[in-house]
Amino acid sequence: MKRVDGRANDELRPASISLGYQAFAEGSALIELGRTRVLCAVSVEEKVPRFLKGEGIGWVTAEYAMLPRSTLTRTPRGISPERIAGRNQEIQRLIGRSLRAVTDLVALGERTLTVDCDVLQADGGTRTAAITGGYVALFVALHNLKKQGTLASVPLNGVVAATSVGIMGREELLDLCYEEDYRAAVDFNVVMTDKGEFVELQGTAEGAPFSKETIDALLALAEKGIKQLFKIQKAALAELD
DSSP, rough: OOTTTTOOOOOOOOEEEOOOOOOSSSEEEEETTTTTEEEEEEEEEEEOOGGGGGGSSOOOEEEEOOOOTSSOOOOEEEGGGGGGGGGHHHHHHHHHHHHHHHHHHHHOOOEEEEEEEEEOOSSSSSHHHHHHHHHHHHHHHHHHHHTTTSOOOOBBBEEEEEEEEEETTEEEEEEHHHHHHOOEEEEEEEEEESSOEEEEEEEEEEEOOHHHHHHHHHHHHHHHHHHHHHHHHHHHTTTTT
């Protein structure tokens, strides 16, 4: 089976990460993965949520949204927290969990870093792109806090990235674009650290159930793609002074 964009089954879409996309954010990065583009920007506040006050630890959280014309038809803007779509809530919680998994919240101190992930253009894999790009933006923000003398070191104890995998027909595919994701019989979102540990697995059968052997094969394929994403993250961060 030939993929819609001509890629090999185990091939990522063309990927790049650009630093400093927003001048006023403490850290920012634009990740491009095929036709999917997500802008990740970090804001730092010298306070923590109420449930953490006085605990001596910090917090990393995320917000996620899609611009109205990031998709083929217009998506209405969310105009109040009460109207945030359930999908957006689920994704931003996933992004936050993924980034906290590699953050030393004690070393961060009582401050909050909010990672805003805005989808400029969507062609599948927006949540995994947001995690991969969000990590880079978070690193930049923490690097800048260290340069300013606010932090003694960059309080990260690992790298995190994410990708999607799935089955279409009988083919196992890495990094699904929208058309593939829409038609997939099985699809997974996989979040991993550079230690080879899993942060989160989201897997669904759209029709017939799948076997443990299928899971193992898809996770191995995801790991191959995520290792490539680690290299792209590292190359982007090499630009920091």
